[in-house]
Amino acid sequence: xxxxxxxxxxxxxxxxxxxxxxxxxxxxxxxxxxxxxxxxxxxxxxxxxxxxxxxxxxxxxxxxxxxxxxxxxxxxxxxxxxxxxxxxxxxxxxxxxxxxxxxxxxxxxxxxxxxxxxxxxxxxxxxxxxxxxxxxxxxxxxxxxxxxxxxxxxxxxxxxxxxxxxxxxxxxxxxx
Numbered sequence: 001x002x003x004x005x006x007x008x009x010x011x012x013x014x015x016x017x018x019x020x021x022x023x024x025x026x027x028x029x030x031x032x033x034x035x036x037x038x039x040x041x042x043x044x045x046x047x048x049x050x051x052x053x054x055x056x057x058x059x060x061x062x063x064x065x066x067x068x069x070x071x072x073x074x075x076x077x078x079x080x081x082x083x084x085x086x087x088x089x090x091x092x093x094x095x096x097x098x099x100x101x102x103x104x105x106x107x108x109x110x111x112x113x114x115x116x117x118x119x120x121x122x123x124x125x126x127x128x129x130x131x132x133x134x135x136x137x138x139x140x141x142x143x144x145x146x147x148x149x150x151x152x153x154x155x156x157x158x159x160x161x162x163x164x165x166x167x168x169x170x171x172x173x174x175x176x
Contacts, residue, residue: 023050024047024049026129027048030129030132031129031133032131034134035136036135037098037101037102038099040097041096041097044091045111045129046090049087049088052085057112057114059091061108063106064106065104066103068105069098069100070098074093074095074131076091077093080114095133103134104132104134106130106169107130107131108131109129110127111127140168143170144163146163
């Protein structure tokens with residue numbers, strides 16, 4: 001029991017300051033939709049700082065599209081912002097799907113709070129927000145069942161392992 005208390009105390013001393021440090025939010029947490037090839041879509045990320053001091057946040061994006069037709073299909077209007085205490089900053093983004101695109105364009109926008117030089121705690125708090133844009137008329141939904149497990153001990157459970165063989169993401173959901 002004493003070792004558990006020591007472990008817990010060490011955890012609190014090391015990580016409690018990071019909880020106060022990492023207190024900011026980003027909306028929307030996910031952008032998902034469908035649009036025709038050759039079209040442009042605009043949206044806004046809102047970064048909110050409820051703290052009593054200003055924070056700086058860096059933004060970057062990573063493309064996870066398979067064989068994208070353009071490397072610059074996503075544009076962030078800013079790559080670094082300062083959010084004043086108890087306020088929000090709006091960061092516009094532009095998504096332009098190239099002509100002849102097919103399947104899905106996928107990316108992650110990464111928001112990283114930059115540690116203040118005066119902070120003793122040097123944690124980089126990150127949000128990793130996905131973007132899924134299906135190209136209208138080109139979606140192929142398909143999957144293979146790779147494995148099925150049925151367990152009836154204490155409670156009934158079925159595990160269905162699938163492999164996505166289509167060109168867009170899928171989210172299988174359970175039975176209720």
